Amino acid sequence: MERQACMKLKYAVIPAWVVVALSLSGRVTTGWASPADASTSLKGTAKFEGTAPKPSPIDMSADPLCAKARSTPAATEDIVVGADGGLANVVVYVSDGLSSHSFPPPEQPATLEQKGCQYRPHVLALQANQKLEVVNSDETTHNIHPTPNNNREWNMSQPHGVPLEQSFAREEIAIPVKCNVHPWMRGYIAVFKHPYFAVTDKNGGFELKNLPPGTYTITAWQEKLGTQIQKVTVAAGESKPLDFAFKQ
Amino acid sequence: MRMKITLASSALVVTLLWRVAGLAQESHIGKLVGHANRGKALYRRYCVFCHGEYGDGTGESAPYLDPKPRDFTKAVFKCRSTPSGSLPLDSDLYDTISRGVHASGMPSWKPLLRQERADLVAYIKTFSSAFQEEKPAAPVPIPPEPPSSQESIKRGGELFQSLNCWSCHGKDGRGHGPSAASLTDSKGYPITPFDFTSGTRFKCGDSDPEMFRDLVTGLDGTPMPSFANAMTPDQRWDVVHYIRSLHVSRKHSEVKIQSAGQ
C-alpha cells in the first residue's frame, strides 16, 4: 500500500520536473488549445464620461520636415475621444484567469510607424518576444527610445526608410516611448505574455476573441485616466458585452 | 531506478543553476577574476556614499551631484562596447571604474589595485538580477580609422545635419539645440547634450575609436541613441572627424585641416 503510494509520488514528481526543465528551455507550450467551437467573444466599448478635453496643438516648427510631412495640424493624443464619447487608445486585456500557461508569440510582427512626427498607432500592444518592426515614414531622422521598467532599455536612431527590428522579453503595461529629437512625440507599447488583449479604436470599440470558457479579470488601461477592472465569466460559444467608462 | 534518475537529474539542474549564479558572483577581465564577496568591502569603502547601500544611486552625496550616480539596479550603462539594450561586458565596467567618467563626480580609480577593481565589478553585478538572467551581446566591431581629410569632415557635417544631431547638440555643436532644454535621462533628471566645443574630454573615453564605438552603442539611459542602423562605418568615421573639428580649444588634426581649408 505504502509502496504503491510511493510509486504514485514518483510518477507525480518526474513529470513536474520535466515540465519545469523544459519550460526553462522555453520550448514547451502546455496544453492551451483553444477549443475549435469556443467562439467566445467579449466585445464592448470604452467611453469617456463628461465633456471631452480638447487636445492641445503641437508646434512642430523646430523641424521643418515634420510640418512638411503632415496634411493636418498636429495635436496631443493623451486623451482622444471620438464621436459618441468613445475613448480611443485604451488597452483592454485579461489580467487574471489564464493560470500559468505560456503562449508562443505570433510569427507576424507588430508594426510601429513614425508618421508626420507622431507614433502610429499611439498605443501599440504586442506579445513578449513578438517581433516589433519600427518604420520611419518621415523624411526626417527619428530616434526611437522606449523607457521600460521591466524590460531592457534601448535607443536607436532611425533615418527615413532604414528598417529596425526589436522585441521585448517581459510583460509590461505599458512602456512609454519617446523621440529625443522631437520632444513632443509620445507613444506607448504594452507587452503581454498572452494574446488576449486589444487596443480600442477611434470609437472606443474592442473585441477579445476565443477565450476558453472560464472566469477572467479584465483590465482596461488608459495612459492618463488610469485602470478599470471587471470580472467576467464566459461559457463556450458565448458572446458577452463588456463596457468601460473613464472620467477625469 | 526512477528515484535515482530524479535525484541525479535534480542534482544536475541544481548544479547548473548554482554555477550560473556563481558566475554572476565573479567577473572576468582578461586574466583577472574578481569576486563579489571581496568587492563588497571595497564598495563600502569607496563607492557607497555616492552609489548607495543598495547600489541604486541614492548615496548620501547623491543629492548634491550632477550627473547623478549610476543606479546599478537597472543594469543600464552609458559606457559599453555592446549594442544598445545589451548588458555591458565585465571589461566595460572595469574600464569605466579605471577611467572614471570625465566631467562628473566619478573619479578615475586607477590607483586601486587591478584585482580590487575586478572585485568591484563582480560586486556591482550583484545589484541587478539582469546579470544572472541575461548575457551581454557581442561587442560592436570597430574597423580601422581612415585618415582625416577636408572631405571627411564635410561629409560628417552633412550627416550631423541630416541625422538630426543638431536638434540636441545645436548647429554649432555647443549643446543647445531646439530639443536640448526638454531632455531628461531615463530617471527623469534633466540632462544637457555634450558641448563639442568645450574641450572637455568625452565621458566614455576620449580617443577616436572610442567615439566611433559610442556612436554604434549609444549611451543607454540617456537621450543619445545608437547609430548602428543609421550610418555605415565610413559615415561614422566622418562624423567623428567632424566632431573633432569642432573641438577648437584642443589641438586635433581635424581643427588644423578645417582651418587650413578656410
Next chain:
Amino acid sequence: MGIGTLKGIVLQLLAVGGLFAGMPSAYGIPAFARKYGLPCSACHEAWPMLNNFGQTFKDNGYQLGNERDAPIYQQPAYWPIMFRTTPVWHRENNNRQAIDQVPGNAGSGLVESSVTTSGFDLSGVDAITAGTLYKNISFFIQPFIGNSGIMLAQAWARFDNLAGTHWLNFKLGKFELDEPISQERSLTASNTGGGYYNYFFTPPGDNNFFGGIGFPQLGAELLGHSENDYTRYSVAVVTDSNGATGLPSNQDYDVYANFNQAFEVPWFGEQQVGLYGYFGESPTYFQTSGGSAIPGTGTGNRSFYRLGAYGHWYVNKFDFYTFYMHGSDNVFLGNSVPANQPAKLPLGAVGPLWNGGFVEAHYNPNPRLVVIGRYELNRMSRVANQTIRSNAGNADIWTAGYRWYPIMSPRAGLAWTQEYSRSTNAGAAPLSGKDDIRNSLQMGFDFDF
C-alpha cells in the same frame, strides 16, 4: 599576537582614561570630502593615514583630474577649510627624573624619582585650508593654534602637472618633506609615541641647526609620479634653517630626495619600497656684533646626512611599515664646536653616527577601525667624544593603540582613540645613569570638520 593578548591590552587601555596634549598635526581633510562627495575612507586607509588613492590625489595637487577640480565648479558657499583638534585625557610618567629631595629647597640635593602627571588636556587646533586655486594650481596653509600662540606649520603653493605631465610638479613654501612615511599623517599622537623618533633625533651634545626630516622645511620641491602613483620621485632644495622663517641661519641649501616604487602582489595587495636621503651643511658659528650672533650669517658649514630605505607591505587587512635610517653629523656639529676653533674639540672627537628605524603594523578590518602597534629603536654606532656615554641617544619605544571611527561621512570625521606608549632611553637617567623610562597613556577624541 593572540586574541587573548590583544584583549588584555585593550582591557588595560579601557581601564584607564586619558586626555592628550602635545603632538600637533595629523589630519584627514573633510574639506576635500565635501568638495567631491567622497567619504573619508576613499582616500584614507584610516584617517589620517592615506591609502594609494588618497596619496595619488595628494600628489596630483589635491585634484581628482575629473575636470571638476577648479574652484569655478564649486558652490560659492564651499570653503576649503577644515579644523582639527583632539581633546583627550592623558597620563605621563617618567620613572627617573631629577627632583629636589625636599620640595622647594634647592639645596637639599637632587634625587631620582618617578614623576607622574595626568588630566584632561587639549592638543591645540589645526585650521587647515587647502585645495586648488585654479586647475593645476594647488595650495596648503596650516596655521596651528596652540598654547604658545599661533604658528604657521605649513604654507605653500604648487604648480601641478607642468607641461601636461604628472612627472613635473613644483612646490614652493614651507612644507612637510616628502617623507617615506608621513609624520603628519601618523596614526598615533601621544607624547611618547606620537612622533617617529628618528624623524626628530639629534644626538646629545650636537648643535646641528637641522632638527630632522620630521620638521617642515622652507624651500622648493619638484615631485613626479606615475598615473597610478606606483612610481614616485621627489627632490627638494631647502634653506638650512629647519623651517624657521626670517633667514636666521645661513645662505646655504640642503637637498632632500625620495624615490619609491610600488607593485601589486596577487592575494596580498600593494607593496612599496623606497629610498630617501637628506644631505646638508649646517653652520657651526656666526658672525657676531658685540659678541652676539648676527642671524643669517651662519658660517663654518659642516656637512651631515640622513638616509635610508623603507617599505610599506600589505597582507590583506594587515599592513606594515618598515623604516631604516642611517644618520651622520660632522665632528664639529656633533661636538658643538665652531669650525674655526678646532682646538676646542675634545679628545677623541669624531662625527656621531647612528642607525635607527621602526616597524609599524596596522590591522584595518574595516574602514572604521584600525589597530596599531609599533616598535622603534635607535642605536648610536659612534658617539661624538669620549665624555659621552656610548649609549647616549639609544632608545627603544613601544607603542600600541587603536582608532575607532563611529561615523564616516563626506562632511566631517570623528575618531575615538586610545594609545599607550613606552620609551626607554638607555642610560639617560640624570643621576644614576640607568635607563630613563617614560610612558604615556592617552584616550580621547580626534575630530575633524
